Amino acid sequence: MQVLKMSSISPTSPMAEARKGMRPTSAWLVALILFAAAAFAVPAGSQALGQEAKRAKAAYPPRMEGCRVETYKTVGDSKLNLYIFSPAKPKDSPAIVFFFGGGWRSGTPQQFEMQCRRLAERGMVAITADYRVESRQGVKPTQCLADARSAIRWVRSHAEKLGIDPQRIAAGGGSAGGHLAAATAFIRDFDEPGEDRSVSADPNALVLFNPALVLAPIEGFDARGFGVRVPEDKLGTKPERLSPAHHVARNAPPTIIFHGREDTTVPYASAEAFTAKMKALGNRCELVGFDGQKHGFFNNGEPKEKTLAEADRFLVSLGWLPGTIAAKPAPTP
Numbered sequence: 001m002q003v004l005k006m007s008s009i010s011p012t013s014p015m016a017e018a019r020k021g022m023r024p025t026s027a028w029l030v031a032l033i034l035f036a037a038a039a040f041a042v043p044a045g046s047q048a049l050g051q052e053a054k055r056a057k058a059a060y061p062p063r064m065e066g067c068r069v070e071t072y073k074t075v076g077d078s079k080l081n082l083y084i085f086s087p088a089k090p091k092d093s094p095a096i097v098f099f100f101g102g103g104w105r106s107g108t109p110q111q112f113e114m115q116c117r118r119l120a121e122r123g124m125v126a127i128t129a130d131y132r133v134e135s136r137q138g139v140k141p142t143q144c145l146a147d148a149r150s151a152i153r154w155v156r157s158h159a160e161k162l163g164i165d166p167q168r169i170a171a172g173g174g175s176a177g178g179h180l181a182a183a184t185a186f187i188r189d190f191d192e193p194g195e196d197r198s199v200s201a202d203p204n205a206l207v208l209f210n211p212a213l214v215l216a217p218i219e220g221f222d223a224r225g226f227g228v229r230v231p232e233d234k235l236g237t238k239p240e241r242l243s244p245a246h247h248v249a250r251n252a253p254p255t256i257i258f259h260g261r262e263d264t265t266v267p268y269a270s271a272e273a274f275t276a277k278m279k280a281l282g283n284r285c286e287l288v289g290f291d292g293q294k295h296g297f298f299n300n301g302e303p304k305e306k307t308l309a310e311a312d313r314f315l316v317s318l319g320w321l322p323g324t325i326a327a328k329p330a331p332t333p
Contacts, residue, residue: 118308
C-alpha cells in the first residue's frame with residue numbers, strides 16, 4: 001500500500017474532523033515539451049494528462065445534480081455557464097470559483113464537482129466555471145483568461161443575488177485552470193472589451209492545484225525554451241505577458257498551492273520559484289508539496305481528500321470558514 005507523504009501538512013482540519021471515517025534546466029525543458037504536447041496536440045504527452053483528457057471528454061457537457069446553473073457570458077454560439085453549489089440560504093457567504101484543467105485545450109467543469117459540494121456543506125458558495133477552450137471554440141489561452149476574469153466579475157456583480165460577500169471571492173483551479181485562477185489576480189490586459197471594469201475581476205484568495213505559474217524565465221528558475229515549444233502565436237501573446245510569476249506584486253491575494261514533487265509536466269521547482277517571489281514581496285503564499293506525486297495527483301483518492309482538507313484549513317485561517325486551526329508540523333526538508 002502506497003503511503004502518501006506531504007510537506008507543510010496539518011494532520012487535522014475542520015473538514016477532516018467533520019468527515020472522520022471517510023475514506024535543473026534540462027528537466028524543465030522536457031516538462032515544457034510535455035505541457036506543450038498536452039496543450040496543443042503535439043504527438044508526445046504525459047500519461048496523466050492523457051487520462052485527464054479522456055475523463056474530460058466523457059464529462060462534457062457537464063451533468064451535476066442539485067446545482068444552480070447561470071450563464072455568465074455568451075460568445076457567438078457558446079453559452080458559458082457557472083455551476084453553483086450553495087449552502088442553505090447563503091447570506092454574505094464566502095465564495096470560490098474553480099477553473100478546470102486540460103492544457104487550455106479541453107476539460108470539464110465537472111472536475112471540481114466534489115470540492116464544490118464539500119465546500120458548500122462547509123458554508124461557501126462554491127462554483128465551477130466553464131470557459132472556452134481550443135478544442136471546442138478554437139481559442140488561445142489569452143481568451144481563456146478573458147473568460148476566467150469575466151466569471152469572477154459576473155459573480156461579484158451578482159453577489160447580492162447569490163448571497164455572497166463580494167470581498168471574499170476566491171479563485172481556484174488545476175493545471176491550466178490553476179494558471180487561469182492565478183492569472184485572474186495579476187493579469188488585467190486581456191479582459192473582454194465592453195465589460196464594466198468598475199466591477200473588479202480580481203479574486204481575494206487563491207487555491208491552486210499543480211498550476212502553471214511560470215511561462216518564461218524568472219530569477220531562480222530557467223524556463224528557456226517555452227517560447228519555442230509553445231510560441232507566441234499559440235499562446236496569443238508573449239509568454240511573459242501571460243505568466244503569473246512575471247506579474248506578482250505587493251498586496252497579492254493570500255495563496256495556497258498543492259503540487260506533486262514528482263510532477264514532470266509542471267515542475268515543482270516552478271511552484272517554488274513563484275512562492276519565493278510572492279514571499280519576497282511580503283505576500284502570503286503556502287506551497288504544500290506531496291512526495292512521490294505527479295501531475296494531476298489531486299484528482300483521485302487520498303490526495304483528493306488531503307488537498308481538500310488543506311484547502312479547508314487555509315480558508316479557516318482566513319476567517320472565511322468556521323473552525324480552529326490545528327498546529328502545523330515543520331515542513332519536510
